[in-house]
Amino acid sequence: MNRRTRLFLSIGIPALLVIVVAGAFLWQQYAAGSGVKQSQPISGTLEPQCAALTKFDTPSTQNLTGMSLALDWTPNTNHTGIYVALAQHWYQAEGIDLHLLPYSASVSPDVLVSTGKADVGVSSTEGIVADAAVGQPVVSIAAIIQHNTSALVTLASSGLSRPRDLDGKTYGAFGAPYETAVVSEIIKHDGGTGQFKSVTLDVDAMQALESHRIDFVWVFESWEVIQAQREGYKLNVFPIINYGIPDYYTPNLITSPTEIQQKPELLRKFMLATACGYEYARAHPKESAQMLLDQNANGTFPDPGLVFASQNFLSPRYAEPGRKWGLQDASAWHGYPQFMLNSNGVDDASGKPIHSLNFDALYTNQFLPWGS
Amino acid sequence: MDAPKLLVQEVTKTFHHGRQELEALHCIDLTVAGGEFVSIIGPSGCGKSTLFNIIAGVEEPTSGTIAIDGEMNTSRAGKAGYMPQQPLLLPWRTVEENVLLGLDVRHVPRKEAHQEAYKLLKRFGLAEFAESYPATLSGGMRQRVALLRTVLFNRSFLLLDEPFGALDALTRLASQMWLLNVWNEFHSSVLFITHDVREAILLSDRIYVLSARPARVLRVVEVDLPRPRKTEHLALEQSVRLEQDLVALLMKEQRL
Amino acid sequence: MKLRWIASYGPAFVLAVALLAIWELYAGIGHISPRVLPTPIAIVQGLINNWGVIYDNTIQTLLETVLGMVAATVVGLALAIMLDTSNWMRRAIYPLLITSQTIPIIALAPLLLIWFGYDIGPKVLVVALYSFFPIAVACADGLASAEPELMKLLRSMRATRWQMLWLVRLPGAMPSFFSGLRIAATYSVTAAIFGEYVGAAKGLGIYLQLEANSFATVQVFAAILVTAILSLLLFGLVSLIERIALPWYHGAIARTM
Numbered sequence: 001m002n003r004r005t006r007l008f009l010s011i012g013i014p015a016l017l018v019i020v021v022a023g024a025f026l027w028q029q030y031a032a033g034s035g036v037k038q039s040q041p042i043s044g045t046l047e048p049q050c051a052a053l054t055k056f057d058t059p060s061t062q063n064l065t066g067m068s069l070a071l072d073w074t075p076n077t078n079h080t081g082i083y084v085a086l087a088q089h090w091y092q093a094e095g096i097d098l099h100l101l102p103y104s105a106s107v108s109p110d111v112l113v114s115t116g117k118a119d120v121g122v123s124s125t126e127g128i129v130a131d132a133a134v135g136q137p138v139v140s141i142a143a144i145i146q147h148n149t150s151a152l153v154t155l156a157s158s159g160l161s162r163p164r165d166l167d168g169k170t171y172g173a174f175g176a177p178y179e180t181a182v183v184s185e186i187i188k189h190d191g192g193t194g195q196f197k198s199v200t201l202d203v204d205a206m207q208a209l210e211s212h213r214i215d216f217v218w219v220f221e222s223w224e225v226i227q228a229q230r231e232g233y234k235l236n237v238f239p240i241i242n243y244g245i246p247d248y249y250t251p252n253l254i255t256s257p258t259e260i261q262q263k264p265e266l267l268r269k270f271m272l273a274t275a276c277g278y279e280y281a282r283a284h285p286k287e288s289a290q291m292l293l294d295q296n297a298n299g300t301f302p303d304p305g306l307v308f309a310s311q312n313f314l315s316p317r318y319a320e321p322g323r324k325w326g327l328q329d330a331s332a333w334h335g336y337p338q339f340m341l342n343s344n345g346v347d348d349a350s351g352k353p354i355h356s357l358n359f360d361a362l363y364t365n366q367f368l369p370w371g372s
Numbered sequence: 373m374d375a376p377k378l379l380v381q382e383v384t385k386t387f388h389h390g391r392q393e394l395e396a397l398h399c400i401d402l403t404v405a406g407g408e409f410v411s412i413i414g415p416s417g418c419g420k421s422t423l424f425n426i427i428a429g430v431e432e433p434t435s436g437t438i439a440i441d442g443e444m445n446t447s448r449a450g451k452a453g454y455m456p457q458q459p460l461l462l463p464w465r466t467v468e469e470n471v472l473l474g475l476d477v478r479h480v481p482r483k484e485a486h487q488e489a490y491k492l493l494k495r496f497g498l499a500e501f502a503e504s505y506p507a508t509l510s511g512g513m514r515q516r517v518a519l520l521r522t523v524l525f526n527r528s529f530l531l532l533d534e535p536f537g538a539l540d541a542l543t544r545l546a547s548q549m550w551l552l553n554v555w556n557e558f559h560s561s562v563l564f565i566t567h568d569v570r571e572a573i574l575l576s577d578r579i580y581v582l583s584a585r586p587a588r589v590l591r592v593v594e595v596d597l598p599r600p601r602k603t604e605h606l607a608l609e610q611s612v613r614l615e616q617d618l619v620a621l622l623m624k625e626q627r628l
Numbered sequence: 629m630k631l632r633w634i635a636s637y638g639p640a641f642v643l644a645v646a647l648l649a650i651w652e653l654y655a656g657i658g659h660i661s662p663r664v665l666p667t668p669i670a671i672v673q674g675l676i677n678n679w680g681v682i683y684d685n686t687i688q689t690l691l692e693t694v695l696g697m698v699a700a701t702v703v704g705l706a707l708a709i710m711l712d713t714s715n716w717m718r719r720a721i722y723p724l725l726i727t728s729q730t731i732p733i734i735a736l737a738p739l740l741l742i743w744f745g746y747d748i749g750p751k752v753l754v755v756a757l758y759s760f761f762p763i764a765v766a767c768a769d770g771l772a773s774a775e776p777e778l779m780k781l782l783r784s785m786r787a788t789r790w791q792m793l794w795l796v797r798l799p800g801a802m803p804s805f806f807s808g809l810r811i812a813a814t815y816s817v818t819a820a821i822f823g824e825y826v827g828a829a830k831g832l833g834i835y836l837q838l839e840a841n842s843f844a845t846v847q848v849f850a851a852i853l854v855t856a857i858l859s860l861l862l863f864g865l866v867s868l869i870e871r872i873a874l875p876w877y878h879g880a881i882a883r884t885m
Contacts, residue, residue: 010873017865018694025691028684074841102746104827105837106737117742204840207664227843231663299681299835302844428784450786460778464799464876476795477785505876525785 035297039087042280042287047324049369050276053090064097065266070109070121071100075300077222077310078144078251079122080292081278081318081325087291090276094269113138113256119263120270124250126176128362129337134349138256140363141271142326143249144278146319148241150250152186153225154216155209156234163238164192169215172201172208178345182245183218185339189244206233222314227306246335249328252363264367271326271367278318278325285315324370333359375442377529377561378404378427383436385422395586396422400436402580402589404529407559411572413618414582414590415626420565421457423587424533427563428454440529453526453560457534459518461506467517468493468502474525492520496554512543516550527558533565545603548574552601569618573611574601581618584625591621666846671853674846682835682847686854689832692748692820693858696755700812703756704763705805709793711764712771729761737826746827754823759812766808770801803877806870813862817855 042054071079082100085091091098101118109121110128114136123131123138131138154160160169163186173179184194201208205217206224210233219225221237228235241247253274255267281288289311293301301307319325337359340346344353380402387394396419404410412420425431427438429448437444440451453474461470468489475485493499498516506514515535522530535551536544548571555562566572572579573595581591593614597605605611648668654660655667662670675682707725711718733754740750774797782792817832824833832851839847870877 006872006875010869013865013869013872014698018698021687021691021694024687028687032684074838076841102827102829102834103837104737104741105825106734107741107827111738112741115742204843206843210661211664297681297830299678299685299847300838302678302839302842302847306842425780429786430780430783447786449784452784454781454784456777456781458777460775460781462796462799464802464874473795474785477782477787477791507876 037294039291039294040287042088042284047276047279047369049272050090050279053093053273053276054088064092064095066097066099067091067120067266067270068099068101068118070112070118071103072109072122072124072251074103075292075296077289077292077307077314080281080288080311080314081144081274083277083292083295084280084288085273085277087295088277090273091270094273096266096270096273098270110136110138110254113254113259116256116258119259119266120253120255122251123254124252125248125332125336126178126250126340128252128254129340129357130346132357132362133346133354137361138254139260139361140249140252140254140328141267141365141367142253142275143328143332144251144253144326145249145314145317146323146325146327147317148245148247148250149221149239149314149317150218151221151225151237151239152183152216152218153209153228153235153237155212156236158212158215158236160215161236163187163190163243166196166216167192167194168196170197170199170213172205172214172217173198174205174218175200176345177347178340178343179218181339181343181345182240185245186238186240186243222310222317223306226310226313230306230309246332246339248332248336253326260364267367268369272369275324275326275369281311282315282318282325285311288315324368326368327365327370328363330360333363337362375439376403376405377408377441378402378563379437379439379442379444380423380427381437381439383423383426383433383438385419385426385431386434397426397433398586398588400582400587400589404561404563406561408578409555409562409564409576410578410580411564411566411576412580412582413566413569413572413622414587415584415622416567418582418584418625419587420582421533424454424531424563424565428452428531430454451526452529452531453522454531455518455522455533455535457537459506459514461514461517461521463506466503466505467498467509470506470517471521471524473521478525489520489524492524495557496520496550510543512539512547515539515547519551519554523554523558523560527560530560530562530564532562534567536571537567544571551575556600569615569622570606572618573597573614574603574606579618581621590625593618663843663845666849670846671849675850675853678847678850682832682850682854685830685832685835685851686858688748688828688830689817689820689824689855690858692751692823692831693755693816693862695748696752696820696823697759697813697816697862699752699756700759700763700816701809704760704808704812705767707760707764708767708771708801708805709798711768712793712797718768725761725764728757733822733826741827746829750826751820751823751828751831754826755816755819758819758822759816762811762815763805763808766811767801767805770804771797773804774800802874806866806874810863810866810870813866814859816862817858821855 069082075083086098101112108123108127109118110123110131112118113121114131122144125140128138128140152163152166154166160166166187171183180198183196187196188194199214201214205219206228208214209217221239225235225237259267286308289308292311293304293307319327337357341355341357346354348354380400383397383400384395385397387396400423412423414420422431426433427448429451438448440448462473465473468486471492472485472489475488490499490502493502496516498513498520501509501513506517509517519535522532536547539547552575564572564575576595579593579595580589581593582588583590595614597608597611652667652669655662655665666674707721711721740753744750744753778796779792782796787795821831821833821836824831828834832855836848836851839851
């Protein structure tokens with residue numbers, strides 16, 4: 001092999017690789033499409049405000065205002081209402097072209113919303129309080145789930161059958177500063193001393209629990225607990241609001257104060273479609289779960305059974321019976337947030353704990369279609 | 373009268389290391405006539421290589437002048453074929469490509485350069501190695517290739533720094549004869565450094581003996597042996613005497 | 629020739645098979661829940677069953693990796709040459725180079741997202757960022773180790789700086805360059821996955837997260853398997869190219885063994 005051939009091959013082989021991979025990539029883009037499947041139009045009775053949306057016939061992409069929504073996690077049943085509205089083209093009916101921003105493990109929706117990279121996002125009361133404390137406030141415009149559905153859980157086989165048994169045990173934390181205060185309060189409420197060991201986990205909470213290295217974790221009843229039950233693990237579940245923790249909303253839909261100032265009409269339209277989506281999901285777990293599945297590419301939900309089971313659990317809990325979805329009460333915005341501040345777990349931008357905050361500025365119901 | 377190939381006049385070289393001064397060469401006078409084979413011998417570390425660096429244009433003297441072909445104010449680099457002690461063949465080039473290295477630097481078109489290099493290799497019996505890589509060659513072979521590289525770059529004036537020092541006795545002898553062959557072919561002017569007195573006597577027309585540091589010219593000797601040289605000439609009485617004289621001179625310098 | 633090939637790769641193969649067998653037995657017997665550690669056979673089955681989705685994500689990650697590596701090679705080479713220019717340059721740039729590697733991606737991620745969005749750009753950037761360093765350092769070291777005597781020889785031939793670089797220093801630095809390239813190639817796929825964690829719709833990193841969040845451990849391991857295979861292939865490709873580009877080097881190495 002002479003010099004020229006060698007040089008040619010040395011440059012040529014990598015170049016060929018790049019061309020082949022780029023080609024495969026472009027081919028796949030062209031051939032695959034979006035992976036989103038068409039959903040059946042819904043039937044059945046709807047709220048009066050939502051009825052108008054279903055009359056919408058052919059979605060067109062002209063004159064639509066682009067809008068972006070940042071998810072807090074990979075798609076799950078907390079987001080079902082949004083996907084229902086997407087599947088039914090309700091955003092388009094309101095003149096909105098909604099983009100769901102891909103999930104980022106390193107950048108929270110709060111940052112994206114407060115920097116204007118996203119119009120709306122999904123966050124939690126804890127996140128919203130922390131954002132306000134460091135001077136990057138966001139505003140909650142809806143409570144996705146009316147009551148807190150998180151709980152401390154232990155393996156049934158561990159024999160730890162009530163919170164006060166957790167004294168001296170090991171907790172698998174996710175690394176938030178107020179966790180210790182919350183867990184301690186729960187244990188004390190049940191009569192324990194509130195002392196326990198804490199280890200911050202980088203792994204799946206349930207995996208840690210099953211490995212027996214951790215005694216208890218804090219998880220969502222609607223997801224991890226459902227999955228564990230499906231796998232046959234028996235758990236002891238201690239919903240936190242049953243043990244002295246003030247009820248609070250999580251997750252929430254958030255937007256920035258700037259957005260509220262500059263695009264209130266857009267927010268109203270967005271919320272109409274979204275609220276109707278969640279209202280539908282409340283009454284139709286099976287169909288809405290199907291829409292959640294169809295709107296996402298293959299591979300997003302390796303276990304459809306989990307999605308259906310979770311939706312069955314969550315649908316009745318989006319809002320209290322007889323009440324409309326999304327409404328927020330002042331008590332939820334004063335109780336838990338104050339609890340967080342009292343635990344010295346919330347810092348301002350320079351790292352010092354703060355002790356008071358204007359909670360009323362953190363939420364509003366004005367964009368919900370049914371007023372406050 | 374023609375200008376000598378090389379004229380070195382009162383060249384001094386002083387190195388400065390911070391406050392310290394080190395005089396390496398002191399007032400060296402040296403000439404090489406056209407077509408002459410001149411050797412420089414001296415105790416190790418006396419500065420022979422420094423002198424070579426200056427002549428080759430890699431370093432500048434502290435004082436004194438050097439003229440090549442009568443010109444003293446132009447840059448000396450490129451005017452001599454310089455061969456350092458190590459053959460320094462480039463391992464990624466074949467033997468032929470190594471030989472034409474100097475022509476590459478001169479931007480000679482490759483086709484022409486290859487032809488010239490191959491001609492040279494053929495003339496001096498190395499054609500069969502043209503496509504080999506240096507790693508496959510013996511030490512003696514590599515020195516010869518390096519020599520051909522030097523000759524191809526500049527056949528009129530060669531600066532050879534102890535080219536055969538690392539070879540075993542037999543290979544050295546063969547290489548010396550081969551060098552004389554090359555020299556005969558091109559009528560080059562050669563300046564040759566060695567620490568081997570017998571080698572100097574065998575190869576040269578004249579020998580400069582340098583002192584220990586700071587190096588001065590101790591003696592210049594004519595070697596009056598017939599050409600073409602043969603190894604038998606070293607056994608002649610005049611050669612033996614010369615050798616003994618020079619060795620004695622060097623031994624004195626070495627002790628200092 | 630065949631025998632030599634078997635002799636050189638044989639032991640690694642046997643060791644790998646042995647480890648896999650131990651893994652299969654240990655996980656299969658039931659000591660470990662399949663949610664924590666599935667058996668190798670289950671993983672391969674998972675790979676085959678989900679091949680369509682995994683392929684789609686693999687192509688995405690592979691493109692990010694390959695483009696990032698090209699960028700890293702160009703930048704790495706250029707930096708190595710710059711570092712070689714003078715001592716002053718070296719002292720000025722080297723510390724910056726090292727610092728660039730210590731920035732945790734968590735700090736970089738929000739900036740990348742805000743400046744460049746969710747396109748393939750930031751992922752290529754992340755791959756390039758973490759891959760250019762071994763290439764630059766290895767190549768710079770290779771350039772620095774050029775024989776001073778050789779430089780003297782070239783100067784005596786009136787070679788310019790650039791000629792010395794092109795004719796001697798750079799070719800001489802190729803073995804070092806390739807060893808840096810090999811290291812970079814091995815890490816590049818993982819770097820692409822980290823880049824995807826910044827925010828992406830598709831890719832092995834995202835696929836990993838999706839499956840993990842749905843407790844599909846088998847698919848998580850299948851994705852990891854694909855990542856490992858890709859890294860091995862890239863490493864092998866670099867070695868192949870080195871063998872083609874530097875036949876003289878391998879001849880010499882073989883002789884010393």
